[in-house]
Amino acid sequence: MMGRDYQDMCWPDIEAMDREKTIILIPVGATEQHGHHLPLGTDTLDAQCAAERILAQLEPEFKLLLFPMIPVGLSVEHMAYPGTVTFQPDTYYRMLKEICDCLVRHGFRKLVFLNGHGGNSATLNNVAYTVRSETGAGVFIIDISILLAQPDKPVEVRTDPGCDSHAGELESALVLVSRPEAVRMERAVPTRPEKFLGNQVFTLEGPVGMGWLANDLSAAGNCGNPTFATKEQGEKMMAYIVEKACTALHEIAAWDASVTPRA
Known part of the structure; x- marks a missing residue:
């Protein structure tokens, strides 16, 4: 049986595929500060781990290819801290859009971003809407x-409500x-987003944000x-992420990607 790693394919392998029914899974992460205790690659590492476990859980006959990880994202909010690397928003949008354009040009109709960094989300949504409107292909997140x-x-979260966010x-x-070997828990600093606490509407989690x-x-x-x-929390959350992702991928595979004609 042919593997599922996009990088291992030769072009005749791609040409021989049923590309309209093959999903491309594209993991995207970031390279940015995560406090004193977590590695710069946190979002990339989590997305890659999830992607590998998703592939292991899917049925062998499920038509999916894993695209190479994109390890740099939109992290302008973290540039005050050494080690952070970011695209600018327009650069990041163009890079993602052009990857999608290439895959669609070669016949793939369902592209799924597996996103490990919340700061990427708005750009991924913009790419998804644009590719759908221009080509009719489905881009999912x-x-x-x-x-x-x-x-x-x-899992139960012991951190105060509204306070468990970045590197929490x-x-x-x-x-x-x-x-696990990259976590320096002895350096961990418990923090609270003091600027946002006490507000009812303008809060870190919204509905009014900044x-x-x-x-x-x-x-x-x-x-x-x-x-x-704890690692036990992490294992439960990773299993939950993988379960939800596999359910979504089956639903995406069954979804009719054709665009309904205008009346």
Whole structure:
């Protein structure tokens, strides 16, 4: 049986595929500060770990190719901290859009971004709408940060409500699964987003928000209490992410990508 790694394909392998029914899974991450205790590659590591587990869980006959990881994203909010690398918004949009354009030109009709960094989300949505409107192809987004916020997640969070965000409890728990040797928990600093606390409408999680910078959250660059994180939490959350992603991929595979004609 042919493998599922896009990089291992030769062009005749691509040509021989049923490209209209083959999903391309594109993991996207970031290279940015994650407080004193988590590695710069946190979002990339989590997305790559999830992608590998998704492939392991899908049925062998499921038509999917894993695209190479994109390890740099839109991280302008973290540039006050050394180590962060970011595209500018227009550059990031063009790069993602042109990848999609190439894949669609070669006959793929369903592209799925597996996003490990919340700062990428707005640009991914813009790309999805544009590619759909221009080509009729479907661009879908499985967003880890959104899954972490779902009320049915299988873990209890000990950090105060509204305070567990960037490099906090749950994100730290995930890295204890995806790259445990890179976690320096002895450096972890519990923080609270003091600038936002006490507000009813303008809060860190909305409904009214802002384009915050990481140093609006805390001097350490994280938000939450990472010392509460455990590997058990991380394993449960990773399994939850993989389960939701596999369900979504089956639904995407069954979805009619043709555009309904105007009346």
